[in-house]
Every structure is written in structure tokens, then in C-alpha cells.
Amino acid sequence: MPDAQLYVPRFNVMDADDVRPFVASVATAQLVTVGDDGLPDATFLPVLWEGDRLVGHLARANAHWRRVVDGSPALAVVTGPDAYVSPGWYASKAEHGRVVPTWNYSVVHLRGAVHVHDDAEWVRGLVTRLTEAHESSRPAPWAVADAPEDYIDKNLRPIVGVELVVSSVEAKAKLSQNRSDEDRAGVASGLAADGRSPDGLVAP
Template sequence: MPDASLYVPRFNVMDPDDVRPFVEAVATAQLVTVGDDGVPDATFLPVLWEGDRLVGHLARANAHWRRIVDGSPALAIVTGADTYVSPSWYATKAEHGKVVPTWNYSVVHLRGRVAVHDDADWVRGLVTRLTDRHERPRADPWAVTDAPADYVDKNLRPIVGVEVVVESVEAKAKLSQNRSDEDRAGVAGGLAADGREPDGLVAP
């Protein structure tokens, strides 16, 4: 695959132990591929990261899947919460005023080779696992088997499976780690005052 990388300053590296849980918690990605004509396509889709495979599905009516060349490079972008950071929140603003705005966010890039699965059994298995993952925390979880089989079959036909064999993972957590404890506390307080939950947007 061609050289490409996510810009990650040393103080913005996501803890390796946090990467897979982050992807599993977000559970969605922007899948980016390039067709034979060199034109890029991108689709937002639900995903599961299973072993070295990232799997998901697209609408059959979405021309993206038809333009995917099996075995070609793909990029899946998983993004978490993000926020504008006002320099007025920094404690250091009162000290010397040498502060500027920034943006805090977390993101994971998964690169690999992509394949399409236009197979009813494969798609049914994926949809079942996706459903189980999202219904599991509920007090009364719904299951694919709760619906009539013919109705499920009908609703599986309009979707197509896709799979990325993950070859590289790059993760970034830009959460004001390079600021002082006082500045991070100021950002957390500013976000809270704006009605935003600071967890996941500011480093502890």
C-alpha cells in the first residue's frame, strides 16, 4: 500500500490498550475507497472490529460498493467526540495571554484491503452480530430472530456486506495533554459550563 499516515504528535498518541475499546464503543466508521477511475468514495457505516477484520454493511442502492475493487486499499476512519476549545478557558490566559483556540478530538485510522460480500448468509451473520452488540446492554434486548424469517430476508436484500482486512492502525487522542493541569481543568470547566460532558474531550 502507498505510504500514508495520520499526523500524531508524541503527546497525542492514544494508549494502545484504549484503541480497540474506542473503536468498539464508537461502532461506526467512514469507509474510504478509490475506484478504478481514481475517484474516491466514502460511506458512513456501522462496524464491528473482529480480530483483524473490520466488517460492516452498505445499502445496495449506494453505488459505492459496486465501485470497490476487491483487494484494493481502504481506509476506515473512526471518530469520537470533538469540541472547540476556547483560549479563554485556560488558566494561563490570565498569566500572559499567549494562548490560541484549538480543537480536541479522538480518531482511529484503520487501513487494509477491502472486499465486498454480496452473500445473504454472510450479511445475515453480520447483522445478527451487530444487533447483538447494540442490544446487549438493554433490559429486554431485541434479536433478529424476533422478527418473522421472511421479513428479515426481505430487509437483508437491500444491503451488502463489506470487510477490511486491517493491516495498520493509527490512533490519535488530542485532548489538551500538552497543557498544564490548571489549563486542562479550565477546559473541563468551560465545557461543563457550555453543557458539554468533559469526559473523553479532555485528558484526565
């Protein structure tokens, strides 16, 4: 059987330099794995992409982590903003009428072997780095060390770490790149009129 792939038309390829910043800005993923019984599991979780590892944590009460087969293939799906695009927004509608609705979005698929880390120090390190990633830009950043040690220990026990050793990355940005400048301007105006910022939803 052929390897699974993300469908990416040539005009929807995300620039390679934008992939890691995109994943960092979204900072979450749907982790998809398949258990020994062949049934899939999916969990939404906070993530960091460090080198060739995507790391995150799940709730211990979530049975997903117990069903992970160590070293088995897994998929992490990182999705950005998405929006319906009305054909009525295109300048070309008035010219020839040959337009149809579509959907704009960005997504990154990371595949690789998955491992569970039910280890307090590993999880503490992950939570510390996650916290730093989201707090560092704040005027008064909160740090894990700000809370009492026993309180942190208590709150680490209900979570389990997970690590995806990334072997392939596929990225897609479907942002009306195949439309004219006038059509893209129409999409941006239409999104704004719907109360949506066009940033990240329409190609510049």
C-alpha cells in the same frame, strides 16, 4: 511516494489498550475507497472490529460498493467526540496571555484491503452480531430471530456486506495533554459551561 499516515504528535498518542474499546464505543466509521477511475468514495456505516477484520454493511442502492476494487487499499476513519477549545478557558491566559484556540478530538484510522460480500448468509451473520453488540446490554434485548424469517430475508436483500482486512492502525487523542493540570481543568469547566460533557474531550 511515502505511505499515508495520520499525523500524531508524541503527546497525542492514544494508549494502545484504549484503541479497540474506542472503536467499539463509537461503532461507526467512514469507509473511504478509490474506484478504478481514481475517484474516491466515502460511506458512513456501522462496524464491528473482529480480530483483524473491520466489518460492516452498505445499502445496495449505494453505488459505492459496486465501485470497490476487490482487495484494493481502503481507509476506515472512526471519530469520537470533538469540540472547539477557547483560549479564554486556560488558567495560563491570565498569567502570560500566550494562548490560542484549538480543537480537541479523538480519531482512529484503520487501513487495509477491502472486500465486498454480496452473500445473504454472510450479511445475516453480520447483522446478527451487530444487533447482539448493541442489544445485549438492554433489559429486554431484541434479537434477529424475534422477527419473522421472511421479514428478515426481505430486509437483508437491500444491504451488502463489506470487510476491511486491517493491516495498520493509527490512533490519535488530542485532549489537551500538552497543557497544565490547571489549563485542562479550565477546558473541562468551559466545556461544561457550553453544555458539553468533558468526558472523552479532556485528558484526565
